[in-house]
Amino acid sequence: MTQPSKSLRFLCPNGHLGFAPLKTGSFYRGLEAHPDFIVADSGSNDIGPIPLGSDTSTSPEEWQYHDLEQMLLAARKLGVPMIIGSAGDTGTNSRVDMFVRMIQEIAHKHRLPRFKVGYFYSEVSKDYLREKMRSGERIMGLDGRPDLSLAELEATDRIVAVAGVHPYIRLLDMGAEVIIGGRSSDSVIFAAPAIRAGFPEGLAYYLGKVLECASFNAEPFMGKESVVGEISLEDVRVTAMHPEQRCTVASVAGHAMYERSNPFYEHVLGGTLDMSHCCYEQWDDRTTRVTGPVFRPSPEWRVKLEGAGKVGERYVGIVGIRDPYTIAHIDQVIGWAREQVRERFGDEGYELHYQLYGKNGVMGELEPSRHTPHELGVVVYGVAPTAEMAREVCMIGSRQMFYARLPEVKGTAGGVAFALDEVLPASPAYRWTLNHTVRIDDPLELFPTALTEAGV
Amino acid sequence: MTRSVPLSQLAKTIRSKNAGVDKITFDIIFPDRESYERVKKSGVLNRAFVARLYGIPESRISDFVEFDPAMAIKFTIYRLKPSGSPGDTDIFGSQQYAPLLDVQIPLDN
Numbered sequence: 250m251t252q253p254s255k256s257l258r259f260l261c262p263n264g265h266l267g268f269a270p271l272k273t274g275s276f277y278r279g280l281e282a283h284p285d286f287i288v289a290d291s292g293s294n295d296i297g298p299i300p301l302g303s304d305t306s307t308s309p310e311e312w313q314y315h316d317l318e319q320m321l322l323a324a325r326k327l328g329v330p331m332i333i334g335s336a337g338d339t340g341t342n343s344r345v346d347m348f349v350r351m352i353q354e355i356a357h358k359h360r361l362p363r364f365k366v367g368y369f370y371s372e373v374s375k376d377y378l379r380e381k382m383r384s385g386e387r388i389m390g391l392d393g394r395p396d397l398s399l400a401e402l403e404a405t406d407r408i409v410a411v412a413g414v415h416p417y418i419r420l421l422d423m424g425a426e427v428i429i430g431g432r433s434s435d436s437v438i439f440a441a442p443a444i445r446a447g448f449p450e451g452l453a454y455y456l457g458k459v460l461e462c463a464s465f466n467a468e469p470f471m472g473k474e475s476v477v478g479e480i481s482l483e484d485v486r487v488t489a490m491h492p493e494q495r496c497t498v499a500s501v502a503g504h505a506m507y508e509r510s511n512p513f514y515e516h517v518l519g520g521t522l523d524m525s526h527c528c529y530e531q532w533d534d535r536t537t538r539v540t541g542p543v544f545r546p547s548p549e550w551r552v553k554l555e556g557a558g559k560v561g562e563r564y565v566g567i568v569g570i571r572d573p574y575t576i577a578h579i580d581q582v583i584g585w586a587r588e589q590v591r592e593r594f595g596d597e598g599y600e601l602h603y604q605l606y607g608k609n610g611v612m613g614e615l616e617p618s619r620h621t622p623h624e625l626g627v628v629v630y631g632v633a634p635t636a637e638m639a640r641e642v643c644m645i646g647s648r649q650m651f652y653a654r655l656p657e658v659k660g661t662a663g664g665v666a667f668a669l670d671e672v673l674p675a676s677p678a679y680r681w682t683l684n685h686t687v688r689i690d691d692p693l694e695l696f697p698t699a700l701t702e703a704g705v
Numbered sequence: 706m707t708r709s710v711p712l713s714q715l716a717k718t719i720r721s722k723n724a725g726v727d728k729i730t731f732d733i734i735f736p737d738r739e740s741y742e743r744v745k746k747s748g749v750l751n752r753a754f755v756a757r758l759y760g761i762p763e764s765r766i767s768d769f770v771e772f773d774p775a776m777a778i779k780f781t782i783y784r785l786k787p788s789g790s791p792g793d794t795d796i797f798g799s800q801q802y803a804p805l806l807d808v809q810i811p812l813d814n
Binding site: 512613614632 | 718722723724725726727728730732734758759760761767768770772774775776777779781783785786787788789790791792793794795796797800801803804
């Protein structure tokens with residue numbers, strides 16, 4: 250490969266495109282730095298399992314459209330590639346299609362001259378994994394999970410594999426000027442063009458790691474502001490674009506640990522970024538320079554899988570308690586209500602959860618405080634296969650708190666307070682069923698690429 | 706008598722957040738070398754202390770790291786159930802740091 254003759258600049262305006270709109274002031278300032286690429290990640294699994302399981306976005310379409318429009322108009326004007334990873338929060342096929350459609354609508358609306366749009370999918374079928382398991386392949390659990398069982402696979406509604414740099418490089422080779430990616434590691438959408446241009450992999454993945462959340466790598470804390478990263482053969486330099494933000498040694502190093510269990514290592518398809526020997530220097534007032542990241546290729550291709558499965562339909566009830574005697578005996582009150590649900594529906598086939606705001610509603614089993622509150626807010630969740638049953642589970646679980654039989658309670662006209670004499674439908678409950686890896690033969694195996702056009 | 710100050714007076718950032726779907730990670734970031742070194746040297750924060758504070762076995766702590774370049778102490782714990790499952794109380798894991806605020810750091814020289 251030929252050595253790159255000049256450094257490359259990357260502008261990142263948003264760390265989770267669509268979740269909240271990018272701020273245009275610092276984005277326009279970033280454009281004045283003449284970026285070679287405009288890049289943003291749009292995915293997160295922070296948002297819980299519902300969007301993946303139900304194949305929806307948690308981000309409103311207006312905000313997704315807003316950011317895509319801002320980025321596309323700028324990229325076409327400068328004549329530089331625009332790259333989006335993990336389209337529409339989850340990177341499922343329907344989200345990729347939706348973003349491609351938005352790009353085409355925006356191009357049409359602004360009468361942009363014709364350009365090539367590359368995209369790839371990341372969804373994995375249950376049949377594919379079943380076949381792998383049948384052939385003796387282990388679907389290995391991450392973060393302490395056991396290997397995938399057939400039962401867990403059957404309980405899953407949708408699975409995405411997490412792509413590396415490979416489909417992005419392929420699409421750039423195919424001439425794509427805009428890329429809409431399926432589910433991908435955040436860092437690879439920046440690393441791919443840099444690796445393709447011949448920069449060292451360690452610096453390229455680090456560039457992605459430091460830019461992926463945009464202004465979260467700068468101080469003071471601001472979201473959705475733009476940052477610019479520049480990669481050379483020796484270093485990565487990252488600069489805040491908001492006039493009141495700076496990329497400092499502490500803020501940039503601090504970002505390496507954000508949302509990661511360990512600040513030194515970042516795993517992607519094909520290897521691990523080792524940041525343990527990174528050296529951070531203040532380059533100028535707003536810029537930090539980083540040297541020393543190393544990429545360690547893995548001996549085999551193991552791709553990460555994310556999967557979500559539906560648990561059931563869900564209803565929510567809200568109950569208040571003020572009587573100190575009742576508060577002191579809340580476990581008995583809940584025990585009574587649970588028993589009434591059990592009499593109606595038996596021991597299994599539904600879930601009933603009580604969240605006790607005022608006691609441990611936020612921290613649950615991790616709450617160390619034993620402080621006795623003067624009032625309690627109880628949120629009751631009923632989850633069951635049908636909406637009718639979930640409603641009744643929740644209704645019994647809430648209303649029977651009113652009738653709890655406490656031997657020494659003074660108030661005998663109702664043991665709890667209802668702000669609403671009803672239970673409310675919530676979105677169905679899902680859970681993360683897959684956080685695993687599977688071995689593949691080729692890093693493009695699960696990520697089919699395609700090219701289309703947009704503009705007039 | 707040993708004088709002490711709460712961790713919240715020495716750190717500039719104390720936060721918690723999901724690290725993937727099965728873990729929550731905690732960051733304690735200091736504004737200067739002096740505060741960072743003081744807390745490190747105090748020896749108060751370690752795996753055993755965190756386990757006691759949160760009432761969990763040490764086996765639920767996956768990582769405990771002193772991260773010099775960022776002047777930060779960081780640890781990560783396994784969730785009992787993945788984020789957003791029915792019964793989970795904090796989908797983002799973003800409000801689990803509160804017990805750290807009042808951890809007392811002795812001021813002995």
